[in-house]
Amino acid sequence: MTTVPPTSTELDAADPLAAYRDRFLVPEHDPAHPLVAYLDGNSLGRPLTATAERLATFVRTDWGAGLIRSWGEQWMDEPTVLGDRLGQVVLGAAPGQTLVGDSTSVLLYKALRAALDHQQAVDPSRNEIVIDAGNFPTDRFIVEGIAAERGATLRWITPETQAGVGTADLEPVLTANTAVVLLSHVAYRSGYLADAQAITAQVKAAGALMVWDLCHSVGSVPLQLDDWGVDLAVGCTYKYLNGGPGSPALAYVRSELQSSLRQPIWGWMGASDPFGMSAQYEPAANIRRFITGTPPILAMQPLKDMVELIAEAGMDAVRAKSIALTEHAIRLVDERLVPLGARLASPRDPARRGSHVTVDHDRFAEVTQRLWDLGVIPDFRPPNGLRIGLSPLSTSFAELEAGIDAIATTLAEME
Structure with missing residues (x-):
């Protein structure tokens, strides 16, 4: 009997860490920098909303009021x-x-x-x-x-x-x-x-x-x-x-x-x-x-x-979400990118895999630039690797799927 894997919607609904995505800053729409799917958290993580507030407070108090005294304090x-x-x-x-x-x-x-x-x-x-x-x-x-x-x-x-x-x-x-x-x-x-x-x-x-x-x-x-x-x-x-x-x-x-x-x-x-x-x-x-x-x-x-x-979420929970994301990414890669000539370049065994998945294709350098212009942001590593970096506390399964779909569409259009 074949088991049907859960959809992105089902995975997001069952995700115990889903609420943590709301803690991250949601950028205002910028036509010059559209954002559909951020898949490069293994290069630069997204900022927390609390961080913007912390930095403003730090400037006013620790630095602005405390001045040099804050060194000793x-x-x-x-x-x-x-x-x-x-x-x-x-x-x-x-x-x-x-x-x-x-x-x-x-x-x-x-x-x-x-x-x-x-x-x-x-x-x-x-x-x-x-x-x-x-x-x-x-x-x-x-x-x-x-x-x-x-x-x-x-x-x-x-x-x-x-x-x-x-x-x-x-x-x-x-x-x-x-x-x-x-x-x-x-x-x-x-x-x-x-x-x-x-x-x-x-x-x-x-x-x-x-x-x-x-x-x-x-x-x-x-x-x-x-x-x-x-x-x-x-x-x-x-x-x-x-x-x-x-x-x-x-x-x-x-x-x-x-x-x-x-x-x-x-x-x-x-x-x-x-x-x-x-x-x-x-x-x-x-x-x-x-x-x-x-x-x-x-x-x-x-x-x-x-x-x-x-600390609030717990590293074990973070790791479990990371594995779930990369497993879902590999399923989507097999289904939607491999038929277009792409090759998985990351371990299939989750015990031997971190929180990013790399896929190889000879045209991924061109694909990546087009994706960035569309607001889908993976990472490229020479000579032909597209990295899908998944941050467990800020990445949703639906965002991941939207990114993979955009990669597939862009690659198909270039063939």
């Missing part, structure tokens, strides 16, 4: 207070291990350099960095720069694009010379979800340090960094954490490592006594040593609203 602790809340709600991290500040690129550089320098200080033969060739350009470029800077050797792995990095891929490259491994928890192109717990255990058993890029998983996939034994992790906050364009990134450093790691960009805010104006740099004894300059306090404010919204 609250702002000095903002990177770690907000970091601890993110650790509690979305990272599975105990207090004192997470901070917010800098960009993802800067924090990745700090984490990797600190990890490599520590490993080489303990054992100079540990001079190799492992990374996969399909990782996001920033990750690859930063690793290449550090290798050139420190005379380290890069060990590249090239897993199957749709399968992603697994323990079998790492087995041949992990040796007594491995210093640090950098991988993305969710692959930026295919959406492949790596087994972080198994890989972390494998890397640590080889005596190396494990650094995870969480950019495409934090806020959409439940994380347990403490339980998994992760050493260091970095993630952006403008995707599923809805922090806004260029919002500061987060960094996690396992508590046992903090006293022995020295990040390479020394600055006064990471010193043990920032206002002591000491002649020599002495790093803070805790996670604050990974801070460099003045934290971007204003840019941190939107994160406060989204982390509380996720």
